[in-house]
Amino acid sequence: MTKVAFLGPAGTFSEVAVNSFGLGEVESLLCTTIPEVFESVERGKADLGVVPIENSIEGSVAATLDALAFDTSLEIQRELVLDIRFSLVASPGTSLADVREVVAHPQAGGQCRRWLERHLPGRPVVAANSNAEAVETAVATPNAAAIGPALAAEIYGAEVLEEGIQDYAGNQTRFVLVGRGIQAPTGHDKTSLALFMKRDKPGALLMILSEFAYADINLTKIQSRPTKRQLGDYMFFVDLEGHIEDPAVRLALDCLRLKLREVKVLGSYPNAR
Amino acid sequence: MTKVAFLGPAGTFSEVAVNSFGLGEVESLLCTTIPEVFESVERGKADLGVVPIENSIEGSVAATLDALAFDTSLEIQRELVLDIRFSLVASPGTSLADVREVVAHPQAGGQCRRWLERHLPGRPVVAANSNAEAVETAVATPNAAAIGPALAAEIYGAEVLEEGIQDYAGNQTRFVLVGRGIQAPTGHDKTSLALFMKRDKPGALLMILSEFAYADINLTKIQSRPTKRQLGDYMFFVDLEGHIEDPAVRLALDCLRLKLREVKVLGSYPNAR
Numbered sequence: 001m002t003k004v005a006f007l008g009p010a011g012t013f014s015e016v017a018v019n020s021f022g023l024g025e026v027e028s029l030l031c032t033t034i035p036e037v038f039e040s041v042e043r044g045k046a047d048l049g050v051v052p053i054e055n056s057i058e059g060s061v062a063a064t065l066d067a068l069a070f071d072t073s074l075e076i077q078r079e080l081v082l083d084i085r086f087s088l089v090a091s092p093g094t095s096l097a098d099v100r101e102v103v104a105h106p107q108a109g110g111q112c113r114r115w116l117e118r119h120l121p122g123r124p125v126v127a128a129n130s131n132a133e134a135v136e137t138a139v140a141t142p143n144a145a146a147i148g149p150a151l152a153a154e155i156y157g158a159e160v161l162e163e164g165i166q167d168y169a170g171n172q173t174r175f176v177l178v179g180r181g182i183q184a185p186t187g188h189d190k191t192s193l194a195l196f197m198k199r200d201k202p203g204a205l206l207m208i209l210s211e212f213a214y215a216d217i218n219l220t221k222i223q224s225r226p227t228k229r230q231l232g233d234y235m236f237f238v239d240l241e242g243h244i245e246d247p248a249v250r251l252a253l254d255c256l257r258l259k260l261r262e263v264k265v266l267g268s269y270p271n272a273r
Numbered sequence: 274m275t276k277v278a279f280l281g282p283a284g285t286f287s288e289v290a291v292n293s294f295g296l297g298e299v300e301s302l303l304c305t306t307i308p309e310v311f312e313s314v315e316r317g318k319a320d321l322g323v324v325p326i327e328n329s330i331e332g333s334v335a336a337t338l339d340a341l342a343f344d345t346s347l348e349i350q351r352e353l354v355l356d357i358r359f360s361l362v363a364s365p366g367t368s369l370a371d372v373r374e375v376v377a378h379p380q381a382g383g384q385c386r387r388w389l390e391r392h393l394p395g396r397p398v399v400a401a402n403s404n405a406e407a408v409e410t411a412v413a414t415p416n417a418a419a420i421g422p423a424l425a426a427e428i429y430g431a432e433v434l435e436e437g438i439q440d441y442a443g444n445q446t447r448f449v450l451v452g453r454g455i456q457a458p459t460g461h462d463k464t465s466l467a468l469f470m471k472r473d474k475p476g477a478l479l480m481i482l483s484e485f486a487y488a489d490i491n492l493t494k495i496q497s498r499p500t501k502r503q504l505g506d507y508m509f510f511v512d513l514e515g516h517i518e519d520p521a522v523r524l525a526l527d528c529l530r531l532k533l534r535e536v537k538v539l540g541s542y543p544n545a546r
Contacts (some may be wrong), residue, residue, distance in 0.1 A: 034421055056335070106378060129382065129398065202486075218475055222496070224494050
């Protein structure tokens with residue numbers, strides 16, 4: 001059975017992502033931080049890890065990008081875009097009219113604020129440390145409801161009172177599956193790179209883009225970030241269409257390796273879009 | 274007196290940022306979301322707004338970037354880089370040995386996890402909706418301590434038991450002051466732009482960088498982002514060294530305006546570094 005490390009407790013959106021990757025029967029290793037997910041796989045405590053990398057409202061997950069760029073030898077194996085849909089859940093038999101308080105992780109509560117104002121005005125929103133803890137607490141509390149993924153309701157024996165209560169449609173999180181080695185090409189792949197600049201080379205990004213343009217490679221994401229190692233040092237995260245075994249991608253990377261301080265391949269994997 | 278809108282409640286890091294901007298005596302308008310901060314200033318309920326735009330661990334604050342790019346006519350007036358330092362605080366007379374539980378916003382608790390494991394092992398960490406709520410709750414609870422900014426201790430009548438308990442040094446958040454109009458040049462300014470591409474122009478970023486390179490303008494940040502308005506549409510957030518009244522910057526922007534769908538100036542303001 002495949003052992004998968006991800007952010008716990010059971011019933012979080014990370015677990016929804018694990019299930020959505022279709023890995024067959026899996027054994028869960030619940031972690032409390034993103035670096036712990038990477039460490040668990042590196043030390044062989046788990047075969048694979050699942051981490052969030054980007055949310056449409058919150059932005060990039062810097063802890064994941066930094067772990068991939070600086071700390072880990074693992075590579076991205078696959079990606080998955082998950083719709084973040086919140087449900088209002090409560091212990092079986094509870095109706096919306098019974099609800100006297102709502103338990104929610106502050107971020108989840110914030111993303112359902114307008115729905116709560118309209119349907120449960122004046123009910124206090126009590127904080128929880130995770131979506132799963134919110135559901136677990138509400139199930140044990142009379143006349144309480146929680147905001148969480150429908151999966152958490154299932155796990156903790158709660159009932160879904162209302163589905164899709166988030167205020168904004170289009171709230172999506174991109175998760176990546178991390179493990180050892182590069183996936184074989186599928187014909188519709190993308191490659192993620194961390195490009196480390198030499199110091200005081202202001203034209204470096206222009207040169208990088210020229211190399212990709214010359215090789216007819218489309219970039220789908222580019223983001224600069226300080227390296228943290230040395231003040232003034234910069235690096236770029238780049239996603240491109242293609243696989244590192246494609247001759248064009250290989251050529252561009254070979255040219256870049258001659259000029260940059262470091263070219264780190266974070267993974268070549270099937271494009272989810 | 275200047276009225277300033279920011280993310281409440283009183284005693285959050287946003288209020289620490291407001292105080293650090295040195296605006297003299299200010300009246301606070303506490304908001305619950307980032308869009309509400311922008312709306313309050315646009316509708317004249319406040320003169321200025323303060324919002325987080327980037328954290329060294331969490332990454333960019335997408336809600337702020339999106340508000341600046343898509344929704345608001347306000348501009349960035351100034352920026353400020355704040356060290357995020359957490360304190361352990363409790364009601365006066367409480368010592369570390371008395372503490373039986375810790376109240377914390379989940380994010381703050383996560384950033385002080387190792388310190389808690391070392392100094393308060395086994396004590397449950399109870400969730401709060403904000404750093405300020407954590408401090409307020411702990412002050413009212415016997416043998417409880419909270420994680421929060423030292424400012425919150427002052428506001429809610431708590432005492433600081435320990436300062437700087439975050440696990441990672443170098444946790445910083447960049448805040449921006451938003452209001453109407455562009456600041457006059459100071460000689461050490463930066464300019465933030467949102468650049469909207471025309472569709473199906475893969476060489477656009479290369480052209481953009483060439484324009485800036487030709488004008489000898491240094492870019493300090495570049496980040497791509499889907500526009501949300503139309504699938505496949507991309508835009509870039511760019512920070513550059515210089516003021517939009519500098520002839521070189523003006524030239525580059527005039528050239529870009531001829532070719533791009535839109536060039537939106539998010540502000541020209543003194544560089545905090």
